[in-house]
Amino acid sequence: MFSLFDQLSRPKSHPTRRELLRVGGLSALGLSAFDLARLRAAPALTAATEKRRRNSCVFLFLFGGPSHIDLWDMKPHAPAEVRGIFTPTATAVPGIRICEHLPRLGRVMDKICLLRSMTHRMNVHGPACSEVFSGREYFGPPITDEANREDWPSLSALTMRYGKSHAGLPPSVVLPWYLQFPGQGKRIAGQSGGRMGERHNAFLLHGDFGNADFKIDGLALTDDVSAERLSRRRGLLRRLEDRAPVRPAAEALEGNRRGVYALLENRAGDVFDLRREPAAVRERYGLTTVGQSLLLARRLVEAGVSLVTVNWQDETKIDGVNTCWDTHQNNFAKLKNLLCPLFDQAFPAFVNDLHERGLLETTLVVALGEFGRTPKMGQFTQSANTQKTGRDHWPHAFTALLAGGGVRGGQVYGETTRDGGYVRDRPVGPADLTATILHHLGVDFTQQYEDEFQRLHHRLSDGRPVRDLG
Numbered sequence: 001m002f003s004l005f006d007q008l009s010r011p012k013s014h015p016t017r018r019e020l021l022r023v024g025g026l027s028a029l030g031l032s033a034f035d036l037a038r039l040r041a042a043p044a045l046t047a048a049t050e051k052r053r054r055n056s057c058v059f060l061f062l063f064g065g066p067s068h069i070d071l072w073d074m075k076p077h078a079p080a081e082v083r084g085i086f087t088p089t090a091t092a093v094p095g096i097r098i099c100e101h102l103p104r105l106g107r108v109m110d111k112i113c114l115l116r117s118m119t120h121r122m123n124v125h126g127p128a129c130s131e132v133f134s135g136r137e138y139f140g141p142p143i144t145d146e147a148n149r150e151d152w153p154s155l156s157a158l159t160m161r162y163g164k165s166h167a168g169l170p171p172s173v174v175l176p177w178y179l180q181f182p183g184q185g186k187r188i189a190g191q192s193g194g195r196m197g198e199r200h201n202a203f204l205l206h207g208d209f210g211n212a213d214f215k216i217d218g219l220a221l222t223d224d225v226s227a228e229r230l231s232r233r234r235g236l237l238r239r240l241e242d243r244a245p246v247r248p249a250a251e252a253l254e255g256n257r258r259g260v261y262a263l264l265e266n267r268a269g270d271v272f273d274l275r276r277e278p279a280a281v282r283e284r285y286g287l288t289t290v291g292q293s294l295l296l297a298r299r300l301v302e303a304g305v306s307l308v309t310v311n312w313q314d315e316t317k318i319d320g321v322n323t324c325w326d327t328h329q330n331n332f333a334k335l336k337n338l339l340c341p342l343f344d345q346a347f348p349a350f351v352n353d354l355h356e357r358g359l360l361e362t363t364l365v366v367a368l369g370e371f372g373r374t375p376k377m378g379q380f381t382q383s384a385n386t387q388k389t390g391r392d393h394w395p396h397a398f399t400a401l402l403a404g405g406g407v408r409g410g411q412v413y414g415e416t417t418r419d420g421g422y423v424r425d426r427p428v429g430p431a432d433l434t435a436t437i438l439h440h441l442g443v444d445f446t447q448q449y450e451d452e453f454q455r456l457h458h459r460l461s462d463g464r465p466v467r468d469l470g
Helices: 018-023 033-041 103-107 124-132 157-163 227-243 248-265 268-272 279-285 289-303 331-356 432-441
Strands: 056-061 086-092 098-100 110-116 173-175 307-311 362-369 398-403 411-413 424-425 448-450 457-459
Touching: 033 398, 056 124, 056 289, 056 432, 086 103, 103 398, 110 289, 124 157, 124 432, 157 307, 173 289, 268 289, 279 289, 279 331, 289 307, 289 331, 331 362, 331 398, 362 432, 398 448
Parallel strands: 056 307, 056 362, 110 411, 173 307
Antiparallel strands: 086 098, 110 398, 362 398, 448 457
């Protein structure tokens, strides 16, 4: 299943039947016979028929907070309770060493920049996610992980509103899910339009992409409704539009209908259809949710989508204690047996695929979590669930992996202290990362929007682009 233009806010009251008729059923779409013929004749948005014309970004969010000190900022000369049990190993770039359980990543290190100086001060998942997604300090006390109307708008929502779209596709897409802890009633903070307005939410594609037969229904024309019947519906819709007063709920639904029509017109269903990829390519990425999500991200970039946000998902998403990259317990076993193998297959395959297709130069790839992990094993900072075998939350220093988009590969940017606990050189905050991405996408990050919560004006980002990465 998928969410149709999830950026639309829900109406405060249920629309009347007249309003529903006015905007037409989404399944009917109200297409004329001429429209139907034009849609069926339209070429698909594929790599063979469309060329990229602008910069793009793929933002891989490693939900839970990966242990930087065990993966890509290792400290082999630190005491045992700091350095852990993994061994750093050589990569394709002399002098750069990473975790022994990431061999494929090591082979593409010439295309990767390890930005080891990410830093902020928030050690609670939801508010920390909000800071990384939005590039702004959390607005309130860190007492909840859940979203509310005061949330700062996410990078995906800012791009949805101010970015550029191509041939009917939305400028910003999120997949395969909105992050949400099991047992909580709302998604995690900072993923939507927030105080800028939920109608600016990115387009959400939700589903189990790791299923080999996965498909998205509703984005292809069917044969069970005749062109004549569609034409009658379109005519009825137009007559009702001429007579009915304009109401906010109807406007929202009509905007949704127009969006769906644009997707149909440009055969976006073909772009979203992973079954069009050769089996060998799908297997190279891995038949997992994260692997197929990155493959779909590549297809969206080819089709001209500006920003694709991929939220990490694995089998531990239902674990309320050690969700995804959260490793309060059995840190090393989980990294070695689950997380590293998933990442080490999907991410290098994605980077290589972009490179081989000539897309890496214009596509900025960013991979990071909401924070890192504590320098010492069993060190308590936030969660009482942390055991001697785990590492707790640590926002003071962590790593972002960058590739493409003019970033020079084969380099380490920034430096942390001997125990990996604090940034020693060239600190980069979430605001700077957000400004860097918006600047790459051609979005003026200094422009302002009016928030709907306090009616104040805010810049898209108060950070500064990191300009010495090339």
